[in-house]
Amino acid sequence: METTVAGAPPTDLPTDVAALLPSPVPVQLLDAHGAAGRESHGDYAMPSDERLLEVWRRMVLGRRLDIQCTALTKQGRLAVYPSSRGQEACQVGAVLGITERDWMFPTYRESVALFTRGIDPVEALSLLRGDAHCGYDPTAHKTAPQCTPLSTQLVHAAGAAYGERRRGSDAVAMAFIGDGATSEGDFHEALNFAAVFRAPVIFFVQNNKYAISVPLAKQSKAPSLAYKGIGYGIRSEQVDGNDPAAVLAVVDAAVEHARAGHGPFLVEAHTYRLDAHTNADDATRYRQADEVTEWLAKDPIARLQAYLEGRGVVDQALVEETDAEGERLATDLRDRMNVDPVVDPATLFDHVYAEPTPQLREQRAMVLDELAAEGGDH
Template sequence: MTTHPEFLESQSYMLPSAEPVQLIAADGSEAPAKQHKQYKEPYQLPEMATMLEGYERLVVGRRVNDQAGALVRQGRMAVYPSSHGQEACQVAAVMCLRRSDWLFPTYRDTVAVLGRGVAPVEAFESLRGDWHSGFNPHDYNTANPTTPLATQLLHAVGVAHSAKLRGEDTVVLALCGDGASSEGDFHEALNFAAVFHVPVVFLIQNNQYAISVPLIRQSVAPSLAHKAVGYGMPGERVDGNDLAALLAVLGHAVDRARNGGGPALVEAHTYRMQAHTNADDSTRYRSDAEVAQWVPKDPLLRVEKYLHDAGALAAADRERIAVAAEAMAKTLRDGLNAETSVDPLDLFRYVYSEPTPQLREQSTLLAAELAASSATMGASR
């Protein structure tokens, strides 16, 4: 029986930290360094330039979340799953990847999609209800966000496996929520990734709720990161509202995967500050007092305080970043406010590369009905 090299050594490194790794405390101060399980080295704070870049991405992401919520209320989008309060997970995920790497986001990860260079309107087009996906994933090495839970994890493992077979140094980072860990696809993806030793990192954004179901009703494991051990891969826990810790932990996992170390599972402890979507009433399953406890842990305010205290955030930086955030919001607003010309026959054109006989028949029937309706309207004028 063939065993991967790391199994020949002590397997204790697979166990996550007793407490989530934290480098910057909620008040913006530097937290005590945490030692890494495998290499016995402490995680390092990122450089100030990196933190400033991350801060800018957080500001833009927060503004996008607010703008998207407004567009839903104005009827310009059908639905929006806000990531207000957990943007740091998405920002760190993007910052840890190369352009040649792949990202597999969830439906809540629009900030990450934008961070990969996708145009704002393309990133939000599916939420608006236009077209089928909004953008070509191969243009950005970013999969299209979809609503089924955990299905993207299997696709992520497949891409990672193909990259390994080709001898590429591509790393795949797959995002999911705590709810996805209760799905069968989650377990199949982790098992396949470990058995075939592929370069994929799984990031669970544990925001405490799978819609209305709290984590305690999904799992009684010590943590979701502990699930990694059962598949033979390392797991780690990280403060999901601490951008510095996320960059350090995810960065290490990505580097490890790129260097042949295989898959890893990271659990980020964060919180969904707003409702699951605009169609959800979160007051039915959680209290205002519970939400209020997470307000001081805001990832944006934490980084801002850290940079300010370090003298790394000048007034000019604030102004420049605010302008960039407003520009992004305006682009999104203008794009989604523009009326689109819809061709109903597109429903049939892009289902298969070669339409089935049934689709051809349905398309012909619809085309005839549209032509007849147009002729009737023309004659009545």
């Protein structure tokens, strides 16, 4: 497929089809060493230093909290934790590309995205701790509960975005998804619905190369996952997911596209999961150490820090100040997670239905009777 400019459509395709195609190579504004190759890539301009500084800061804080969360699993304070280490540019860039009035639909791996969204880390970890299905107020934060089943949240995102459009709102929905989940039926149903009804939703695929232990080569034969949007008539793009500047620039374009009424937008971010799938996974069984080492050299935090240091935006004093802030947040999280939660078994039956069914009331009464017979010791 011949192109003249990165991001430009092939000349032998109809204009309406060509406009849907992603760039032939992932959009990149910063190389692995933090050098800017040029100020734009196709239609993507370099974000301002001010915005990139906030991305860098949020990535540093998010990684420190992520590392603390992994430690909490070893201390028995979290039942399970899917680390985001290495994928910070995707999660932070995507979140900072939307506003407080926009909706976010996370998966179980989006803890850093939830922290960036301003959600209390202890509330964000309630699901993974086993305390509740969702520890934060979805309506207050415009953030749906973290979704463990693959792709089901995409249908919710498409419906919520369509609902906002029907209300006359210009709010959009940001829906996260992993590479393996693009093989699920709900992924295709969500894309089709969103395209037909022009729902303002951004499908953000974090292609971290593995669906647990299944490599991408055994998941899809598409040139890239970004091409999966074309069959549904969805504008699509692929981006270097370890380049924070490029992620933010592409998300900006996707949000502008959706907010302007042009329908959904599919983004594929090429990134890598540095840690195991979860603390219960042994990644050495399906990938080699040199592969991980190669991706360590593409660290999104180091890349953006090098760029900002070169522009005089970040210095050693700011690095130390931000690291210290991260340590304070990690200490606070550790201290609060070490306090045993007070759990009322009766809350198991809350929020199952808007109006409890007779069966649910019966089950609740049965549990309360059993607890009373045991002397009320929960």
